[in-house]
Amino acid sequence: MAWSLLGLFLSAFGAATLLPLQSEAVLLGLLFEGRYAPIWLITVASLGNILGSCVNWYLGLRLEHYKNKKWFPVSVTQLEKAQRTYAKFGFWSLLLSWVPIIGDPITLIAGLMKENFARFVLVVSLAKIGRYLFIYVAYTWV
Template structure:
């Protein structure tokens, strides 16, 4: 059985480019009834926000390595995210919770030098809000 540490790891990886979904783990842990819902929400949200911060840091400080094979964002993804970000601005970070497209948006925010405080506020609202909705849905279904 997964514990809070496993949930943290799943939520952190889900916010990076590792193809992973943490919502199912969060929902299963909540439905099991053995975990505090507030702690589940806090752990998942914190880990997912920290994963997004890694993407921001990659964009801000490690872009010079973009031609390396190990670099997690391909040129196509980067260009798409930059266009999206240029069109919708910093408010597009409210979509950072969206699977697949959210990760490149957080990377583009770093690349385009979005201030860390602004990034953290918008990403926190998006990601913590998403996990709150997941818990609410599972609560209603149980």
């Protein structure tokens, strides 16, 4: 595997977690470079981003166990508000998992709410692949 593809995968994976990373610039740089077929770049970025969201889902499953700890970064009130919001909109809110700032916490809350994993992966995959396809289409128009 080429180092640049690994870098794309890792940046997409990290960007899907709660880390403040961006994978779009890496994807655009590799598209501009032209060494790899766009379908490979979109596939690698999508897989990394989807797997990163799966990590968030898993962490969400384990989150409630720690909510009363002093070091826990979110108040119980904020956590309950997030749960109510997710319950209101349900798994459809996962279509926003690609959106910066709010997308990663949504995937975490989905785990906390014990969202069905298969449905989680399906909806998140649609959102993440759609985002990278949009970036590619925008790139080809510019």
